[in-house]
Amino acid sequence: MRPKPKDSPHPKIFSVSAAAAASVTAAFALTKSGVFDFNRTEDSNLKVIQNNGSQHDLSIEINAIREENKVLESALEDVIxxxxxxxxxVDETANTYADLSKExxxxxxxxVAERSRCTKLEAQIGELHKILESLPSIEEEVLLLRSQKTALERDMELGAAVQRQSSGGVWKWIAG
Known part of the structure; x- marks a missing residue:
């Protein structure tokens, strides 16, 4: 009851690229182990086959191998x-990563600095809220003190007026 996997062109591409990679690896291994002298190898192969009595023409195979070698070398250069x-x-990406990491x-x-600043501001706001909450009681106290001051000033004015009248009479009596 499982749905069938859809055919994808990717497996073909991967198999071709895998075969090419294997060929490149083989060619690279051959070039690493040393340069072949195809003329010498060709001559020895010809003698062996001629000695066996077969009439097989190795020059066609050698030319095919040389062509394949050229293709592989070209592929190797492309891969390099x-x-x-x-x-x-990768180097550019690493540099970009390093720059972004620093940033x-x-x-x-x-x-972190902004968080610290926000914490301080929140504490100040809390203190200001407490002050604002106590503001109505402070206003009442100020009104009470003003009324007491006004009453005290009236009492002082009345006392000064009485004192002027009484002291003015004594001075009149002495002067008089």
Whole structure:
């Protein structure tokens, strides 16, 4: 009852690229182990086959192998060039990552400073709220003190007026 997997062109591409990679690896291994002298190898193979009595023409096979070798060397050069390009991209990406990482640390430091500043501001706001809550009682107290002051000033004015009248009479009596 499972749905059938859809055929995808990718497996064919992967199998071709895997075969090409294997060929490149083989060619690379051959070039690493040493340069072949096809003329010498060709001559010895011809003698062996001629000695066996077969009339097989090895020159066609040798030419085919040489052509395949050229194709493999070309593919190897392409892979080396692509590898170099990818290394450059990896280096560029690593540099970008390092720059972004530094910027991230900088922003994180700024964020910590802003959090600290916000905490301080929240504490100040809390203190101001407490002051604002006590403001009505302070206003009542100020009104009470003003009324007491006004009453005291009236009492002082009345006392000064009485004193002037009484002291003015004594001075009149002495002067008089």
């Amino acid at each position: 060039a692509e590898n170099s390009s990818l290394k450059g991209k 991230l640390h900088s922003v994180q430091g700024q964020l």
